[in-house]
Amino acid sequence: MKNRTRFVKAISAVLAAIALLFIPLPQRVGLDTRIVTVASIQRPPTVVFDYVTTPAHWPAWHPSSLAVSGSVDHSLDLGEQMTEEFRVAGRRGRVVWTVAAREPPGKWAIDGKIDGRPAGTVTYSLTPTANGTRFEREFTYRAPSLWFAILNWFVLRARIQSESDTAVSQLKSLLEASPQH
Template identity: 40%
Template structure:
C-alpha cells in the first residue's frame, strides 16, 4: 500500500492556518451505518462524487485507519492524482482522510449522526494548493468551484443512497 508523506508539526500548523474550508451537509433517508459503509468505500466514490475520475490500489470495502488508496481527481480545469490515507475511523460517526501531493494538501472529515429516520451527513474539506497561480486562487475561484462541486456530490449521494440502494443491502454492492 502507498503511504501519505509525513507532515511535520510545523507543516501541519501552516496548513491549518492557510487552508480553505468547505463544509457541506445533507440528510439522507438511510441509517448512519449504511451511509458510513458506502462513503468510506472509495471504490464507490465515482457513483456520487463528481471529482472522482477513478480510485485505484484499494479493496472494494470500507477502509480503516492507516489504509490508503489512490484517486484520480478532476476539479474544474485541473486534473491530479492523490494518495489518501485514512487518519481516523469511528463507525458510524466519523471518518477522516488526508493527502499531501505536489499539487496541494487536503484533509476531509465525514461526520454522521442519526437524524429522525435517517442520517445527517456532514463533510468538511480543508485544502491548500501549492505553487503559483493555484495558491492565489484558493480563496476565490477554487473555493467557488469546490463549494458547488461538494454540494453536487452530497445531492448525488442522497439520490444514490435513497433510490438505487434502498432495494439492496450495502454488502451486495
C-alpha cells in the same frame, strides 16, 4: 541611459513581485480553506458510513472522482491507503489518501498527498436522526503559495464548493433510491 535604468528597475520590481507570489507560505500562515456540505439522508448511519468509506463507490456519486485504485473494495480502516484520479475545479491529478480517523458509524477522515506534499483532508461526520442520517462532508486544504491563495479566493473555492454540493446531493439521491446500499 536614464530611461533604460528606470525600465530595468521597473522590470526587476515586477519580476520580484511575481516571484513572491510563488514562494511557499509558512505552515503557520492561516490560509486554510474549509468546504462544508451537509445533507439529511434517509438511510441508517451504518449504511451511509459503509458506503461512503468504500472508495470503489466514489466515482458513482462524486463528480471529481474519476477512478480509484488500490484498497478500494471495502470500508477502509485506520492507516489504509488508496489512490484516486481526480478532476477538481478543472485540474486533473492523482492523490494518495490515508485513513487518519475511523470511528464507525460517526466519523471517518482521510489525509491526501499529491507528489508527496499535503493535499488536504476530507472528513465525514455522521449523526443519527429520526429519519436516518445527518451527513457532513468537510474538505480542508491549505494554500501552498500566495498565488494559490489569490486564485483560491477568486476562483477555486467556489468551484470546489459547487462540486462538493453536487457530490453530496448525488450521494443522497443514490442512497435513498437504492435499498441494497
